[in-house]
Amino acid sequence: MSLSLPTRALGALLFVALLPATLHAAPLPVIPDAPKVDARNYVLIDPASGQTLAAQAADQPVPPASLTKLMTAYLTFQAIGRGSLKPDQVVPVSVAAWKAGGSTMFLQPLLPATVEQMIQGMVVVSGNDAAVALAEAVAGNTDSFVQMMNASARQLGMTHSHFDNVDGLPTPTHKVSAQDVGTLTQAIIRQYPQYLHYFGEKSFTYNKVTQANWNPLVLSDNSVTGMKTGHTDEAGYCLDATATRNGRELIAVVLGSSSRKGSAEAAQALLSYGYHFFNTHRAYQAGQVISRVRNNSAKPAQIQLGSLRDVWVTLPIGRYAELKSSVELAPMTLPLTRGQGIGTLVMSVDGKEVARVPLVALQAVEQAGWFGRLWNRVRSWV
Incomplete structure (x- = not known):
């Protein structure tokens, strides 16, 4: 004999009432605040979505030191893309480049160097001489190149940045925000993936001198793919670190750390936070x-x-x-x-x-x- 409608309804209610607690919706995981790190300014970005996952004073313009060279690299990649430079092209080394001072790839006026070698010397060992030589090769002189840097910053929406030079040596008005560094990093990743391998090279040899990549995470963490370090007394220790784990990329920009070790630990902590507590989904x-x-x-x-x-x-x-x-x-x-x-x-x-x-x-x-x-x-x- 079949059940009547009221009896069926009562049976359904009894069934629901007797469901075990294990079938209830699981509580959502607790997402802690971003870790406290040794950095005055920082930002953590997922470049696939473009979203900021964590930030501290990320829009404050501050001295960027050699993170400046990311913009120099970006414009160099542009020049290669439009055919005005070629990777195997030999670039003259001016006296200004030779005497640039600071970190160096050891360029000399009479020693040949190609565009590709200068890119490596600039992004792997942060050569100021390479930055000047490339700027001269792209724009004829560094003043014109700096104008291009600021124009490109405006085009990219880097609203809290102003460049005075190509290498990051301090001036009162040469400043970039952590968020803007993240914006520039995303542009490089998106537009010039064929050149990203330069940033992750563990060492570079030129003029019989071998130097290790200044980014300590490139040497200690296989998931870190680049990008750039920087340091001056005014800027502190700066690090723009890119990483890929299980096919997912993250960008951690830390500015104003008290030591090179501190900047590496800060970037590492932010990357771990992003990978442990966030997921990226393709919505459409x-x-x-x-x-x-x-x-x-x-x-x-x-x-x-x-x-x-x-x-x-x-x-x-x-x-x-x-x-x-x-x-x-x-x-x-x-x-x-x-x-x-x-x-x-x-x-x-x-x-x-x-x-x-x-x-x-x-x-x-x-x-x-x-x-x-x-x-x-x-x-x-x-």
Whole structure:
């Protein structure tokens, strides 16, 4: 004899009441605050999502010492990309480069050196002589190159930075923020992956002199891939460390540490914090329709919105299921080209915004004619 509806309902209630406690939702893991480290300024960034996971005074402009050479390297990579320099090209060594002072790769005016060797000498052993020689090769002189540095900083959105020279020797107005170093590092990773191996080389030999990479983490941690160190009395010890573990990259920028060991330990602690307590997820694939907006004056009337690149989001472990997305539309003027920005994807958890991503039209959209507009209105009523 079959159960009546009330009996079935009662049975269901009894079944739920008797469920073991182990089936209840597990509590979310506790995410501690970022570790206290030996650094006046720092930032921890996941370059896949572009999100900042931890920061301290990250927007304060401070002396960057030889982290300056990241911008010198960036512009050198640009020059190679446009064909004005070649890696195997021999670069003249000026008297100014030879006498640059400070850390050196031991360039000499009569000793040949290629662009590639100078890049290695600049990023592995922080050669000031290499930085000057490369700047002269790219722009003819260092003054013009510095103008290029500041223009590129503005283009990249490095709003708390100003460069006075190519090597990082201190001046009252030569300052960069930790967040801006992170921004520049992301640009190098994204635009010039073919040159990232230079930053992780363990040593460099030139002019019969072998020097170890000044980044101690490159020598002690196989997951660390680069990027750059710096030190002056004004700046303290600085380190921009990039790492990859299980296919996931992180960037830790620490400025103003009290010792080289302190800067390495600070970067290591921040990287460990990011890997232990955060995960990065692909929320949307490139070209995926994230939202649609109807415009009766458009052809097609249903306009598909999305991103031309994968959309990644970084969240504390266990919180991805709580992610919510909403769309903010920008004023729309027809026609639209594919890839034209028309809104913003806002991702949040518990009402707190965690990421904003530009949304673009996924197809070309034309202005509809009078009959098309009429037909679109009729269809919208159905």
